[in-house]
Amino acid sequence: MTKTTLPDGFLWGGAVAAHQVEGAYNVGGKGLSVADVMTAAGNQEERRITAGVQPGEFYPNHEAVDFYHRYPADIKLLAEMGFTCFRTSIAWSRIFPQGDELEPNEAGLAFYDRLFDECLKYGIEPVVTLSHFEMPYHLVTQYGGFRSRQTITFFTRFARAVFTRFRDKVKYWLTFNEINNQTNYDRAFTLFTNSGIQVHAGENAEAVMYQAAHYEVVASSLAVQIGHSINPDFQIGAMVAFSPVYPASDQPRDVFKAQRAMQSRFWFSDVQVEGQYPTWLTRYFQAKHFDLDITQADLANLKRGTVDYLGFSYYMSFATQATDHEDDQFSYNEAHDLVTNRFVPQSEWGWQVDPQGLRYALNWMNDRYHLPLFIVENGIGAIDQLEADHTVHDQYRIDYLRDHIVQMKLAVLEDGVDVMGYTPWSAIDIVSASTGQLSKRYGFIYVDRNDDGSGSLARYRKDSFYWYQHVIATNGAEL
């Protein structure tokens, strides 16, 4: 008999990241993170990365939406929506303010004790990312972020501290958020937020990326091993940004280019799930003369520290086509090789909205990885209008989420894909990661704050809040 409903215990919630909501950037002993030195930008405009915190600059993450002080009321609203889980991250620089200390900062740990207790009080399961674009800034200036092998040690020390402290409060973990964004190594934002790296003139950014990402997959594999030794019940996942790359035509060259693009974007999860490098990539390193520091001990750790599940974000799909001058590798450079897909509409920020791509994504990962999958981000950034009566009529957000949930249900019910849960981005309005805007809104809960930092920070329920509440109450049956 065909199942018609999602499984009992399916996790429904929403997601945020510490740096995008908490604010209180210098409270409780917190050190600066990479997010604290990025300015606000606009649509199609990149955030600037400044050398430390500079006077006269505006840094939107410093205050964000003040979740650090307002979390009890905010969690209460999430409980009202019926959340059974809540995804956030632990700001690394609250726990290790500089990153290279030997002992964690007690005030930082105590904050997350209070936050997780507040969630558990309502039966909300925390889903926690260890590193969500929040590396301590001191690690950037002193060690070059994940350029340095030492940063593996700093990361695993952080992981051990929080696994130990929250052993009985948090079961679901994710190691590195969207570890594969840096496939787009020519974009300053991705290498900085993923790896704490700024590329110097004359450097080969691609080689720099592969070295840093190697250290990160090793750090992830060590964290998995440490976590399981602290609590064997921990479910520790990897996390990739899943934008499928379609061929722009049925020309074989385009199809192969798209395959190479997919391999380039998803070797990160290949390694984290399968515990070894794909063959094409080992050959690619040789062909490109990348002299990478990859040791036998690293390879053994990758095998020992494979993940329990795969988390992913899904916002959009991409398309690519081959040029007339491909090298033997059909080398994929995301900054140049994407083309517009004329069959799908775009958001105001140019993100290609493709609900069926979510079903494609779920099937693709299920075939390749044979692990439970967790949709830990999905959503649309849009301008919302707060009406005089404090309502927000965000029908476009409801439409987007409904269309994606329909495709998720098809993947689960028709295709038999094992999906653990769904946490749309974002639970509450946040500071956009790529633009620093507040006006690129994602939440079910409106926050009265503007791009320049003005506003009362008051919270209001959007129409999508009530819609999603009903979706959860019916376990996805009524959309």
Ligand code: P53
């Ligand atoms: P913003 C690129 C592509 C897909 C997801 O993004 C991405 C990015 C990086 O911008 O980021 C994730 O805020 C990320 C969140 C972020 C969210 O998607 O740039 O995990 O931190 O806020 C939305 O519009």
